[in-house]
Amino acid sequence: MARFIFITGGVVSSLGKGLMAASLAALLQARGFKVRLRKFDPYLNVDPGTMSPYQHGEVYVTDDGAETDLDLGHYERFTGVPSKRTDNITSGRIYSDILAKERRGEFLGGTVQVIPHVTDAIKTFALTDVDDVDFVLCEIGGTVGDIESLPFLEAIRQLGNELGRGNAVFIHVTLVPYIAAAGELKTKPTQHSVKELRGIGIQPDVLVCRSEQPLPESDRAKIALFCNVRPSAVVPALDAESIYAVPLQYHEAGLDTEVLAAFGIADAPAPSLTKWTDIMERIAQPEGEVTIGVVGKYTGFKDAYKSLNEALVHGGIANRVKVNIRWIDSEIFEQEDAVLHLEPMHGILVPGGFGQRGAEGKIAAARFARERKVPYFGICFGMQMAVIEGARHLAGINGASSTEFGACADPIVGLLTEWKQDGRTETRAEGGDLGGTMRLGAFPARLRGDTRIAGIYGSTEISERHRHRYEVNIGYRERLEQAGMCFSGLSPDGALPETIEYPDHPWFIGVQFHPELKSKPFDPHPLFASFIEAAVAQSRLV
Numbered sequence: 095m096a097r098f099i100f101i102t103g104g105v106v107s108s109l110g111k112g113l114m115a116a117s118l119a120a121l122l123q124a125r126g127f128k129v130r131l132r133k134f135d136p137y138l139n140v141d142p143g144t145m146s147p148y149q150h151g152e153v154y155v156t157d158d159g160a161e162t163d164l165d166l167g168h169y170e171r172f173t174g175v176p177s178k179r180t181d182n183i184t185s186g187r188i189y190s191d192i193l194a195k196e197r198r199g200e201f202l203g204g205t206v207q208v209i210p211h212v213t214d215a216i217k218t219f220a221l222t223d224v225d226d227v228d229f230v231l232c233e234i235g236g237t238v239g240d241i242e243s244l245p246f247l248e249a250i251r252q253l254g255n256e257l258g259r260g261n262a263v264f265i266h267v268t269l270v271p272y273i274a275a276a277g278e279l280k281t282k283p284t285q286h287s288v289k290e291l292r293g294i295g296i297q298p299d300v301l302v303c304r305s306e307q308p309l310p311e312s313d314r315a316k317i318a319l320f321c322n323v324r325p326s327a328v329v330p331a332l333d334a335e336s337i338y339a340v341p342l343q344y345h346e347a348g349l350d351t352e353v354l355a356a357f358g359i360a361d362a363p364a365p366s367l368t369k370w371t372d373i374m375e376r377i378a379q380p381e382g383e384v385t386i387g388v389v390g391k392y393t394g395f396k397d398a399y400k401s402l403n404e405a406l407v408h409g410g411i412a413n414r415v416k417v418n419i420r421w422i423d424s425e426i427f428e429q430e431d432a433v434l435h436l437e438p439m440h441g442i443l444v445p446g447g448f449g450q451r452g453a454e455g456k457i458a459a460a461r462f463a464r465e466r467k468v469p470y471f472g473i474c475f476g477m478q479m480a481v482i483e484g485a486r487h488l489a490g491i492n493g494a495s496s497t498e499f500g501a502c503a504d505p506i507v508g509l510l511t512e513w514k515q516d517g518r519t520e521t522r523a524e525g526g527d528l529g530g531t532m533r534l535g536a537f538p539a540r541l542r543g544d545t546r547i548a549g550i551y552g553s554t555e556i557s558e559r560h561r562h563r564y565e566v567n568i569g570y571r572e573r574l575e576q577a578g579m580c581f582s583g584l585s586p587d588g589a590l591p592e593t594i595e596y597p598d599h600p601w602f603i604g605v606q607f608h609p610e611l612k613s614k615p616f617d618p619h620p621l622f623a624s625f626i627e628a629a630v631a632q633s634r635l636v
């Protein structure tokens with residue numbers, strides 16, 4: 095039977111609970127255990143799909159087409175275990191399912207309540223699809239004390255009881271702030287947070303104490319005494335130089351040993367950590383560096399491009415170089431000359447995006463990269479803009495645009511209203527619901543054997559994750575190919591362009607999918623590894 099680890103946070107948000115969960119899972123995996131990670135989000139949105147990236151960061155898409163919290167990206171990057179729809183739940187989803195049941199009369203006239211109906215739904219979610227794993231790590235979003243987290247905390251309290259001793263462990267992540275004026279770390283916020291948690295009926299087994307300064311033994315002992323845990327179960331967690339140093343750091347601090355001890359497991363094999371030490375060695379001792387310009391919209395808020403940022407780092411790990419990322423707001427190209435900003439770049443990447451604002455700037459960036467033969471990587475929206483650019487300036491289709499921006503003379507990119515998924519035909523109406531209605535999840539694509547991209551993948555059959563509503567219009571293929579663009583990859587039925595490239599350019603690739611979602615530090619995505627390799631070659635030219 096699977097054992098459960100419940101992770102809560104206290105004092106403040108943004109303590110790196112997701113990273114801690116991912117790192118602990120990686121450490122358990124390094125000891126030979128099978129793991130699964132789950133995120134419980136207390137907000138009322140049904141999923142993060144319609145939330146602004148400014149508010150909530152990137153939307154992470156799973157193979158099975160769920161739009162989930164970005165923490166699932168950390169989980170997958172650290173463990174390599176593909177996340178599933180069943181790994182992320184929100185209060186909104188739970189309430190919408192319960193209310194739909196209520197409307198169908200399935201409660202047979204009973205009163206529908208938070209306890210037991212909402213808490214039961216949370217418990218069912220936690221317990222579903224866990225037969226093949228040793229540990230399920232469940233991270234509860236938010237901070238203890240939030241009104242909206244209460245049903246989740248009550249549900250995990252009940253689960254702790256029901257699963258029984260030795261089958262459930264509670265970890266609480268808190269902050270031990272350093273007060274410069276006093277020159278001291280303060281344990282009181284942690285004491286209060288644990289008191290709040292105990293008031294709900296949860297006694298944490300392990301405390302993870304985030305701090306900027308090393309935690310003295312005396313403070314550790316004090317926290318242990320006031321919070322009713324063993325001193326060794328107060329695990330210090332200092333800020334790390336790289337997120338990929340976090341698993342190693344937590345292991346040194348004794349986290350995995352303490353968690354196993356809390357389960358009464360004393361004979362687990364020692365972890366094999368060479369995978370992580372190798373990654374850190376490559377990050378700490380790069381043999382060169384490259385600068386990549388990411389021309390996007392949400393450049394002021396890096397969480398909006400979390401997976402992309404990491405995939406670029408992974409490309410650097412693959413090539414033993416440091417990747418400096420310059421986030422460039424595409425709107426500036428509408429007032430200023432693109433050249434000034436793009437000339438120092440060894441590679442240009444236009445990531446996924448929505449809406450017209452800044453689109454012309456992205457088109458200008460694609461044009462610069464094509465004409466100046468600088469490596470260009472267009473992802474989703476970045477491919478669509480590159481195709482519009484080629485249509486306008488190479489094929490002479492002056493009215494080329496996307497119907498995402500309104501009706502246009504030449505809809506090079508158009509709304510997709512029908513496609514095949516798992517043998518079914520999915521249809522969408524213009525002006526329909528926005529939530530969960532894009533082409534979402536993993537789709538296969540077929541690559542032309544004689545193309546650069548097929549060489550990079552080392553295969554002509556690929557599967558990658560999608561999240562978009564519009565598609566490059568296959569009707570323009572002939573005119574664009576005559577102008578020099580190659581439609582290097584298509585959907586298996588040949589109807590949807592999946593990848594494009596310019597054969598006469600050192601590295602110019604557009605993909606309709608999101609390869610960044612599947613890249614891992616120990617298994618960099620081939621497209622990112624190859625793009626950074628091309629940027630290294632470019633850096634030697636300038």
Ligand code: GLN
Pocket residue numbers: 445446447448449473474475476498561562563564565
């Ligand atoms: N806005 C574009 C579409 O919906 C691209 C989406 C994206 O880049 N993820 O097709």
